[in-house]
Amino acid sequence: MRISDVLRVKGDRxxxxxxxxxxxxxVAxxxxxxxxxxxVSSDGRTVSGIVSERDVVRALSERGAEVLAEPVTSIHTVEVHVVGPDSHVEEMMRLMTDRRIRHVPVVADGVLCGLVxxxxxxxxRIDELETERTALTNYISGGR
Structure with missing residues (x-):
């Protein structure tokens, strides 16, 4: 399955x-x-960085509540790992596991087109397993 299939179900917003x-x-x-x-994007189409709840929590722990007045660029990740819509979901799962990240922007021709x-x-994956289970159950029971 490809990333574009995930976005088709989830949406590309x-x-x-x-x-x-x-x-x-x-935070709001x-x-x-x-x-x-x-x-993080200056135009909503390009990826300048990414910032997560974890980034906020770490910054609060290290620097206190004063960090809330700082710009997101003081805590965001600049080196963002992205995938294309034609990438395989397994490839992205490997990326997420290896890099210990939970969000991956989807970029096509340099333009942001999704976030997984x-x-x-x-x-x-659960949907895939349920489909397989149903197919196997039908096959074994001779169902339609």
């Missing part, structure tokens, strides 16, 4: 914030959309 967004505002965006990460989370991957 990506929440982004501009680089000058304050961390306090970022994460809460409002009930998400764990956002892409570890939750999306797990849901996809």
């Amino acid at each position: 990506v929440i982004t914030v501009p680089p000058d967004t304050r961390i306090r505002e970022l 965006v994460l809460a409002q959309h009930r998400i764990g990460a956002v892409v 989370s570890i939750g999306d991957v797990v849901k996809n």
Whole structure:
């Protein structure tokens, strides 16, 4: 299965914030959309970085509540690992496991076209297993 198949089910909407967004505002965006990460982008089409709940928690632990007034660029990850829509889900699962990341932007021709989370991957895998189970059950029982 390809990343484009996951996006077809999940949708391609990506929440982004501009680089000058304050961390306090970022926290509100994460809460409002009930998400764990956002892409940092000056134009909503390119990936300048990514910032997650984990980044916020680490910064709060290290620097205290004053960090909330800083821009997201003070805590975001600049070296973002991305995949293309034609990449295989297994490839992305390996990337997530090896790099210990939970969100991967999907980029086609330099343009942001989706974001896949570890939750999306797990849901996809469960759906695949349920389909296989149903097919095997029907085969064994002689069903249709």
